[in-house]
Amino acid sequence: MYTHTAVHSAFPLAALPRKQPTVLVVCGPEKNGAIGLVCARHLRVFVSIPTGVIGTHGPAHDAGGLGVDAVRQRWGMGRLMGSRPLQVQLINDAYNVVIDAILGADAEPEQVKEPYTGILATLKQIRIPIVSLDVPSGWDVEAGSSEGISPDVLVSLAAPKLCAARFLGRLHFVAGRFLPYDVQKKFELNLPEYPGTECVVSL
Numbered sequence: 001m002y003t004h005t006a007v008h009s010a011f012p013l014a015a016l017p018r019k020q021p022t023v024l025v026v027c028g029p030e031k032n033g034a035i036g037l038v039c040a041r042h043l044r045v046f047v048s049i050p051t052g053v054i055g056t057h058g059p060a061h062d063a064g065g066l067g068v069d070a071v072r073q074r075w076g077m078g079r080l081m082g083s084r085p086l087q088v089q090l091i092n093d094a095y096n097v098v099i100d101a102i103l104g105a106d107a108e109p110e111q112v113k114e115p116y117t118g119i120l121a122t123l124k125q126i127r128i129p130i131v132s133l134d135v136p137s138g139w140d141v142e143a144g145s146s147e148g149i150s151p152d153v154l155v156s157l158a159a160p161k162l163c164a165a166r167f168l169g170r171l172h173f174v175a176g177r178f179l180p181y182d183v184q185k186k187f188e189l190n191l192p193e194y195p196g197t198e199c200v201v202s203l
Contacts, residue, residue, distance in 0.1 A: 002199040004042035005033065006097065006155040006173035007131055009200065013047060016096040021049050024095040026086070026119065028102040028137075035099020035133055035157070086122040098123065098130045100151060102137040105161055112138060123149045129170075130154060139163050159189050160203070172203045 013021055025040040027033035043049040069084060091098060102119060103112070112120070120138050129152035135141050138148025144166035152169045158176040174192060177199045184191060192201045 001174040003039040003099075003133055003155050003157075004046060005200045006085060006175050007043060007097070008047050008049075009173065009202070010131065010153045010171050011097050011129070013049060018096050022095045023049050023097045023099060024091060025099040026102055026123070028104065028107075028116075030102050031102060032104025032106075032120075032133060032135075035104075036099060039099060039101065039133065054058070086119055088122055088125045091122075091126050092128055097128060097130060098126065098143065098166055100130055100137050100149060101130040103135070104137075105135045105141045106135070107135075107137070110141075120149055129153065133157065135163060136167075139166075159191060174203060175200045175201055 001155075007023070011023075023043060027036040027038045027040075029093070100123065102116060116137070123137075130149060131153040132149070132151035133155050133156040136145075136148050136151050136154065139145040140163060142162040144163040150169070151167075153171045153173070154164060154167045154169060155173045155175050156164055158179050159170070160174060164172065177194050179189065179191070181188075192203060194201050
């Protein structure tokens with residue numbers, strides 16, 4: 001999904017404020033969480049950024065599919081942190097950036113319950129920047145939400161969702177260059193021009 005490229009563009013390794021260039025990736029149990037795990041792995045492999053990964057349902061994604069494979073590969077790298085409770089001060093002290101890969105486009109805000117309500121409450125209090133993947137957790141995919149988190153960076157996957165119009169953060173990227181032309185035409189998508197062979201573009 002090239003999300004790691006967007007994260008590195010927004011927060012270059014040399015510009016991270018802490019001596020250790022650590023990033024915390026908070027993953028939910030569904031597709032968005034699996035994308036977060038892939039992002040964490042690629043940050044480590046391609047950019048040499050140590051990542052702590054929190055799964056909201058254990059070392060999770062045990063429902064099958066992409067998530068299981070991603071978790072196995074993360075375990076091979078030795079820094080999957082299970083489902084530890086999130087603590088505001090610990091996050092502020094230990095990490096440079098938090099990547100929100102908790103809920104994603106398929107979640108309905110009115111259905112958000114524990115552990116997500118507690119996690120979102122914690123993320124609203126931290127001082128370090130948040131990068132949300134596709135849809136900020138707690139937002140409605142179309143209407144947005146004043147109840148969700150307020151990320152500094154949004155990385156839309158394939159195409160911005162309607163809620164992205166309400167994004168007021170510092171940077172907005174589109175990651176992925178794989179939608180066929182007929183799909184773009186069918187949904188009347190006006191996607192940005194990607195320079196050269198790049199798969200991530202800043203809006």
